[in-house]
Amino acid sequence: MTSLDTELYPGAKSRHGKTSEAYRIARKAIRDEWISGLTGAILAAFIWFHLLFESSILFGRTVYDKLALLLEHPLPIAHFTLIVISIVFFVHFIWASRKIPGKLQERKRMLELGVSLKKANKRWKQDPKSDIRLRKHFETSLWIWQVRTGMIVLAAGAFHLILIAWNIFTDMGIVGQKPGISAEIAIARVESGLWLLYAILMLAVVIHMAIGVYRLLVKWLADTWFVRKYARVLFYFLLWFFIIVGTATTIGLAGPWEGVLS
Amino acid sequence: MGRTLTFKIFRYNPTLENDQAHIEAYRLEELPRLNLFSALNMIREQQAPDLMFDFVCRAGICGSCAMMINGRPTLACRTLTSDLPDTIELFPLPFFKLLGDLSVDTGVWFRAMGEHLESWIHTQKEFNPEAQEERMDNETAIKIYDSERCIECGCCIAGCATAQVYPDFIGAAGLNRIGRFLFDPRDERGDQEWFELVSTDEGIFGCIGMMACDDVCPKDLPLLEVFSYIRRKVTAMAVK
């Protein structure tokens, strides 16, 4: 005679070993989590190097070209990377977006809560005497921004990838004599008006990456010495460091700052 | 001192046939060290005799009185009005079944959660009244206690955006409960059993790391730490 409503968790009690449905579901869940996390991590690491390499334009075209050449000759590192990263990019998109609420209604609810929490935070005054401080909260809104920036990265990044692929697989790259990537072409592209797209892509990808890394660290390492506090410091560092580097690079590629550091 | 506070309170009585959810405002002179427990009781006793809310211990220990206070889920009994602006908005916790006004049914949800997770020590050992207790090292006891301190207030679930859209997610409190039993050497549940229970989208992988739970938990439980531990433990189980 139970009055309790346990239908909240139908079939929750099936635990029947390795051949069972429950086991299969559990395997899938952890696999999915690892796929989205690991691809995110790979993309993040790639972006760090990518943005740093791009920033070599600040040292002038020669440096940039040398680097570019190194990535294409003698080994076709760039070609290889492009293929791998494209796949990772796509896989990450598919797997990571499984957590994005599908229904508009749901998204709205989430948004409301994020806004409400954030508002509360601003209005929440604290007794200065108290050393139990209510920590400032904004990670819920960060997640929403991660979804938004992810969408931008999906569109702009895919375009960029196609562009670059065309670039290094055509006569300018593997077929031709010159390296696919060169300062000249890059600058030409960027100057021609694509700078706006790149600026947006850069901002979106940096924000997305910084939040992603922060969350990844908190999710997996919060109980080690690398606690949330440090992850947060790293978040701010990654965010601002790459925004500065990226902006400088964009301006460099667009002309004005090219070679300022050389 | 001497402020007049305006309380904007969510009112809805689901047992009334044609009641409409609405916000009602009440005014109250602020007293020194006034907390929301006293304030709400004053409102009930003087202005709105049918106002529903829950307090039991009024000492921040029992977890009954969680509500949305100016948009933040927290314990009303230990919130002082002096920490709040002149206008105080009170809403019931989202997610849980509304019983009326500010009162929600956290009890039934937590009980169902406990049943689902089989939140008890699984052991084959019989208790022997003659024998000395089994030994446990104090560090382990403290670690278990750190998770056991959860008072089932529901703030973490009300504050978690994921829980709002996936009602089957067991929430931070549920994950924390899993941690409590994972830490406990007396619980003989094997990897296999844990794995199937925990490694799901209702379980640990439902959490996408919004961290609000950790920020709003009035007991300052080390929730994120527990989650990390579980994630890695579950991964180890999967690899095995």
Place this chain on the structure above:
Amino acid sequence: MRVITSDVLIIGAGLAGERTAIACAKEGLDTMILSLVPSRRSHSSAAQGGMQASLGNSVMGKGDNPTVHWLDTVKGSDWGCDQEVARIFADNAPIAMREMAHFGVPWNRVKGGKQQVFIKGKKATIEEDHATEGLITARAFGGTAKWRTCYTADGTGHTVLYTMDNMVLQLGIPVHDRMEALRLIHHDSRCIGAVVRSLRDGELRAYIAKATVIATGGYGRIYGESTNAVINEGSGSWLALQTGIVPLGNMEAVQVHPTGIVPTDILVTEGCRGDGGLLLDVDEYRFMPDYEPEKMELASRDVVSRRMKEHILKGKGVQSDYGEHLWLDLRHLGERHLTTKLREVYDICMYFIGVNPITELVPVRPTQHYSMGGIRVNKDGQAYNLKGLFALGEAACWDMHGFNRLGGNSLAETVVAGMIVGKQVAKYSKKAELNIEVTLAEETAHIERQKIDKLVNGTGKENVYQLRDEIGRLLTKYVHIFRTGEGLQTATAELKKIVARTGDVKVRTSAPGMNPELSIALRIEGMAKQAYVIAKGALDRTESRGAHFREDYPARNDANWLNRTLVRWPVAAEEPQFEYEPVGLLDLPPGDRGYGGGQMIAMEISIADYNRKVDSEQSVKGRLEPSEPTGAKLPKEAWRAELEGKE
């Protein structure tokens, strides 16, 4: 009306109720629990300090055993307890503690090697034996010879209740929460269940069972100013008093705890003093050693509270907007200790009064805390006069506490009594048959329905909150630490009037559902009548014993008052009936407690003569025959070896 049946109906989902339920469910009985609130919110969860059991694992508990525990308990009770029950308790407490460990309580454990502690206010180093490492450890509490209080930091009640509730989950025992038992369904000789009001939607239901168990906790909230949860309004003891035949015992024995914080009356645990906290006065002078050179801050609660009040009356209190108070000094315990072992205390100070105990003094004053009195039961937990009704926990007067309960003894009582009484409940229900007397249930419910109708639609004009406040004010003013004939006279006269006025209450809203005002209006008669009984009992008892201290009769009078107050309130009667029965067999002769000072008036008859009367006099008062003869569990003079061994 919905009728719900089970073998055992347990009213109250605190520790006492749940442990009983487990005992019954393990016997295969269909068991049902009711509670005003979700079980884990029951007041047991608020207990911080710990539970006493003579495990003797820590070096500071070496040589402890049930006899020493029993001695402390009897002395603590000021000889007002039933010594056999105290013995049953002390013998079983270690088993209860170990069983709870088996169920899953994360007790703090002994750590081998040198430890920094505070003993009697001084820093000291103790060396724990590596041989006991990993066993359940203990801390010091008031009125105890040894360190005996087992704990989990300062959340003992919380962890024990959560663990217990986990067992309830495992056994699949249903808990119907937000249900209030309003009236027992009984004929003259047998109780068959209760009429219950749902606090979700106001529905009235009948729960019918072979055995009914009341485990509803204390009645502290009748005092208004109290450390108790707001739901502790004595609705359980009222269930019994309302029958007109079941007596309540020792209602005037109300404990005042030394350290409620000012102004919110929230308790900070005795563990604070156990771990080395000190009481200071307005000059920040430590005054307790002057009054109690032996036990200092750790004398029993009645004594410390009295000394504090005495000191305040000497003009040494600290003035504040909320009246006078004293200080509790925890600063020397250090940050680590305060944020781990006394973390709840730290949180409470920070959040509720904005005081940081690491650097500041905590304002405290004596505050109503525990109800020694309650539904009088025999040693099996069976209520007097009514078959099929049991009671235990704080709601009952099983009577191991007499006139003063030792800190840490009541949580332990709930679990031990749950084991002992649970067994008896199971035994009883296995033999009894289920009487589903629907007409009787209907009639009983009808009384409540009429009452509700009158409250909602009647012509009354009293405001229930006002009455409640007046009752609290009167009790706090006149029936507190120091009581005088004059004051009690005033209190009883006033309370009498209030009892009459409760018949004239009108609620302002007829909203269905929870209707909080109606809920309290249904309780107010019980609160008023119990308040009256408390005050009247205190007025009649012209002696001082334990927590009951009469300024005009400062001596403990064993010649006339070595007895237990029993009170019944016959149905429709104007006045309650008071009777007195022997406290139980005396094994340890009444003597000096070793703290508290005070005079004593010796017994006139011999102990043997006293003991001869116990059985017969108690059964005249309605005690049902216990399963074992009186005295079966009380080993004669076991204490002698203990006391003499010491010398």
